Amino acid sequence: MVKTQSLVAGEWLTSDTVFSNEPVSGTADQFAQGTPEMINRACEAAEEAFWSYGSLPRTERAAFLRNVATQIDALGGEITAMGSKETGLPEARLEGERGRTVAQIRLFADHIEAGDYLDERHEAALPDRSPLPRPDLRLIQRPVGPVGIFGASNFPLAFSVAGGDTASALAAGCPVVVKGHPAHPGLSSLIAQAFDAAIKASGVHPGVFSMVHDGGRIAGETLVKHPLISAIGFTGSLRGGRALFDLCAQRPIPIPFFGELGSTNPMFILPEALANRADAIARNWAGSLTQGCGQFCTNPGIVVLTAGERAEAFTEAVTEALGAVDAQTMLTSGIASVFAEGRKQFCSHTATAVLISAEDRAREASPCLLSTSAEAWLESEDLGEEIFGPLGLIVVARDMDEMLAVAKKLQGQLTATLHMDAGDTSSALKLLPILERKAGRVLANGFPTGVEVCDAMVHGGPYPASTNFGATSVGTLAIRRFLRPVCYQNIPADILPLDLQN
Template sequence: MTFHGKHLIAGAWVGSDDTFSSTPVAGTPIAVSKGTPAQVDAAAQAAEAAFPAYAATTRETRATFLEAIADEIEARGDTITEIGTAETGLPAGRLEGERGRTTGQLRLFAAHIRDGAYLDRRHDEALPDRAPLPRPDLRMMQRPTGPVAVFGASNFPLAFSTAGGDTASALAAGCPVVVKGHEAHPGTAEVVAEAIHAAIEATGMPAGTFSMIHGGSHEVGGALVRHPLIKAVGFTGSLRGGKALFDLCAQRPEPIPFFGELGSINPMFFLPAATASRAEEMAKGWAGSLTMGAGQFCTNPGALVLIEGPETEAFLAAAKAALEETAPQTMLTEGIADAYRTGAETLSSQSGVQEVMTSTCDLRNAAPYLLRTTGAEWMENETLGHEVFGPLGIAIVVHDADEMLAVAKSFAGQLTATLMMGEDDTPLAQRLLPVLERMAGRVLANGFPTGVEVCDAMVHGGPYPASTNFGATSVGTMAIRRFLRPVCYQNLPEALLPRDLQ
């Protein structure tokens, strides 16, 4: 495939006068068209024009469309792997696995909407003879909200980007999608956009059902979330960038929901019995989770809470040894690598922080860090809780169970929180659980949070700043709820009711 670096707007590949250059780890950079507000407007107008027809399609029709997208992505699998590895430095096996997750969640949403339970259909029949007042016939179901904006993520070029979970769930709901591609992998975005376009043509969907616009400046994202025809936004990225877009959504004449997944340090609580019995095993597992993918996962376990004692010292020594065996890894972009180095230096320089293991990182490479502090220092210094995107961990060593509970209460909202426990730790775990439930969208026991299963029960979200909407998830079938709203139909004739209510 020859990459042209253009935008896909309602079935047409459109260029721009200005371009930016991609920054691949290997291979030749691509000249990519910069998006413009005019192109955002064209894509949003096309999405709004497509909305009535697309929203009126049957669940079977949309399910077939989602499966066709999955088929088209798989047909381009080798090309996606080739360009994806060159652009991001991710190994081929990781991208092939991520491609399987991407096509798998498209097919999962196809099955989910075929089932129909997500519509939450309700019917209160008329009671014309009820006294003192009759009751009308009332029917309710979930309906699509309208065109949705989706922002591609830097760290998942497939599963959280052009045809990722936000796009899949919005299309499943009946909402056209306008994607703002991420500058880190424009060639990958182009191939996947072509796959969606091919599925649109094969299944006869309206051309404006999907558009993809490259970035190149903050102007594109701002224009997209401010556009009056966009009715919801899906975003995965940094707290700073997501908060800026969230504020724009709230400041619109018609505020719209911004479903942002903004980051997390995913604390793990190592309880005494578990630490005493399997310190080395847990240390190796944690080190592997921390360094997986150069630490560039939103579920990266960056904070450890342990009670002081010889078992904790053994754990930290084993963790250091495991991290020392990890070779430097290539990060997704030069900007991410620079931010990692800066974040590591900032935390290392804080009062009360000790360096258990330090690293030297240069160019686009990342090596792990392990820092240590006390519970008192942690609770006094807000900076220590800031996410450093990469393989950096900070161990918070507390005096006793009461201080562990106090530290737990000090955490801001998280995507995950984990209890590493043995049978004798149950009483302490019972004290901690109510705190962790309020803190995180997913609570784990005796596992590591990296790896998010795409299924019905998954919650990938949490209280702010983990996400901007604690009642939503960006992974799993419940993600479709973000792009639906309930509509009640009172005394409507059968012929006027939506097909799924007739």
């Protein structure tokens, strides 16, 4: 049974106000709206839990994380059914995303057990050093405190209640207070039930995890402003994320806001690759662009290439491939509405030529393809904005110099891609220094939709891709967001943190 209340420090709390989910099919479910009082109670419990959970041996935190993964797997059938109902995503996608979610949690458990993330450093005392002695200095990473997490809409499992932000904060030793996303409250409740069971089985403080439903903005704003919250993790729109970022900065004591906000994920097709593989790259781009109805933060929305016959062949191949793709259901009616508005703006832009476009129906969206010149793109700030959904823009440059100019004008990106063959090396050498400054992940001869969860992954980038260019929200490096270095000088060994004692 799916609970309709918020989970606050081990208790399921209700309120007098309710909101409904928007199922693709079937009857809507009603959920109790979270309140500022619930957020305050959850934050106070998280602060209390921090004093024990933040100092818990890594092996015990790892065991708790593995228990969470086990409990999520135990609810697999219910999670898939509710996810399909609320989001319209196919069962295979949801089952794959659940597998990714629990694998990520288990990866973090393994990582903290290994201990390398602590970055321990020791400068032994030099009492006889001249002219001044050196004290004994030991450095280690310590958890920052309770963390507020905002669930995402486009990955209702891997980036939501039990997603990378929550898992990395818990791995770091930080209790979490999660604001559930209103697009999938039933799914959020099921994941919260898994956490509740894991907390009871593991014996950790119940304040380690709370999940509060929020059908509006009250609970979210209260969470960001709460004085006991030490950091915020967010995945969502540029507009919403920037508003929360500003709230974090305006607090009496500002806190870090780790937001993943927006990216067009440009792909640059160099001349030799275009001459040799135009059709194949075109077909694969069409598949990547429309995967999941384009609702991926790494969706490659812009392609940059140089003018010529092969550019025309590429455009024809993409047009043909996208023309065969049917309309797809979007995650929410709100996302569908925003996509429809963005598509209209791009299609009516004086600098674009419309190659494919169809009127969208209710919550469904069809592929949209446009083209423009690099000269026009460089003069039009709005053509560099993300349109969240299956919309692609081909930018045609006169030559390599104009392609480089496009690269230099890009805003911060999660990804940037080079399609190149052996003859493109000299051009790639010119582009790579620009792209590595613009993006957190640079690819060659691939497509960015698909983010590997591993030690080496970076899922972040300069603003507006994210609000902190030195962080990632995917991979084990994500744990470092919720840690800070502490130096211990001449502290007796028996009162040092356990990891320094050992």
